[in-house]
Amino acid sequence: MADIQELKRIASQVRRDIIRQVYLCQSGHPGGALGNTDLLVALYFAVMKHDPKFNMDAKGEDVFFLSNGHISPVWYSVLAHAGYFPVEELKTFRALNSRLQGHPTTHEGLPGIRIASGSLGQGVSAACGVALAKKMDGDDRTVFVLTGDGEQQEGQIWEAALFAPHHKLDNLVLIIDDNGQQIDGPTREVLRMGDFGEKYAAFGWDVMRMDGNDLEQTIKTLQEAQAKRNGVPTCIVMKTEMGQGVDFMVGTHHWHGKAPNQDQAQKALTQLEETLGDFPAEGI
């Protein structure tokens, strides 16, 4: 595991990559990607046992599913820096003939992706399937899955929320990005979700809470959830700020699904240190 300073340097570069990917194709979802950067850096560089040579079946490995596929730029950057594919490939995000589709897919053969996501609410079920297979096979590694908070409005989520405790999937960790924002506005105004922790506790899950923009706390919480084997799945209600790391993008749904223009991108990049080298690209 890299030390915390090194992890922060990786996170800074990942945030730069997000801005630059989204700027280059003038589309995509920077807000949630920035907010979840610390989580994905923690998972891939500090918490999970995983192999960048990429084995689809993940035997003997921890697994991460991104159910809210629209925050793909953060995942792509983290996977690239973790060695799954060349960092230069980030410049092809959302372009024709790219493996880096707008929403993640297995279809173009991008290493690190195990299922397509984008149509919301489906990733927890898939994560349950892998967790169940690991139980059947005596493989004690952990399956992590991230959903948005707005995504929790999908009915399939609650089918999976019943399934996981019933089947005693204590090797499953669901992380809810509780940033309080969705595309049409604050979640409490679009469709009020109440307290996720209370809901999941009522469904029979262990509930943990963390500040997903505090790297040290995030790592500690994830490791605790990862080690836990008590017959009960874990839900981590994770507070983040949408747009974290860029002052004019923080805490608003306006940057949920909107790309910055050149001035905005330049301004954002001045707030994010280039630590590992930018991927080469024209015009930014």
Add this chain to the structure above:
Amino acid sequence: MLNLDKLQSTGKKATRDGFGAGLKAAGDAHDNVVMLTADLRGSMKSEDFINAYPDRFVQCGISEANMIGVSAGLATAGKIPMATTFANFATGRVYDQIRQSVAYSDKNVKICASHAGLTLGEDGATHQILEDIGMMRMLPGMTVINPCDYNQTKAAVVAIAEHHGPVYLRFGRPSWPVFIPEDQEFVIGKALHLNAGTDVSIFATGHLVWYAIEAARELAKEGISVDLINIHTIKPLDEAAVVASAKKTGAVVTCEEHNKYGGLGSAIAECLAKHAPTRQEFVATDDTFGESGEAEELLEKYGLGVKDIIAAAKRALGKA
């Protein structure tokens, strides 16, 4: 080579019982076959598998969307999941889950759907899906199979377990004549020639294959020779077999327990329009929902009876 004389009923059994037998056989052959159901283990006739392999049975409750997603996850980890429920809940209810988590994600998931079509019977139109072949056929990479009797369904289950890729396997509820020889080889994507004839081609799938055999016997008495072909795999379609037969006879009838749009008839029309344009008659439901009733009286009411196939053959031959 089969022919009308050899195709005799040896008794009645449901195709879903064939599924249960095939599932047990597939489970014996592959220790990574896993069965899932959404509160319908009894209807799926799967007790032999569940008793033999309780650890490979996953009860999902009445949560079909989650069942498809869990199946996709199991497939990711190297299992061969067979997700089972009624055809309506296995397709229309979960189309997007199948589309994104299974088909687009290239998952080796087998969607095994019973109670398809009108022959579900008394439960009525809410459960009688007649659009499922069309929906599943439109998904890129999806294999679509509709076996015709107990023996063929059993053989199909064994075959799909050995085939890598997503499959939609459609079968049904009623007791139905068993007429395919028990040792008949089942090859995905290869049509089964049931009778060699020269005047009219009848392509049939599912339960209506038996009616097509009976219709062919009647037509033979009237001196009309039927080239009878069982299309158990609607996708990928055995185009060579379809084109060869249509070119030989110049008259085509398609028979299916499905809407006239999107199913076997459509698949064959698409093929023939491109390779061998041929007069075609469609024995299928006429863009309608079903209703409650007994299986065979429903088939008759909705124009899928033996007499309807005979009439369609005569129309195709210009004799009506």
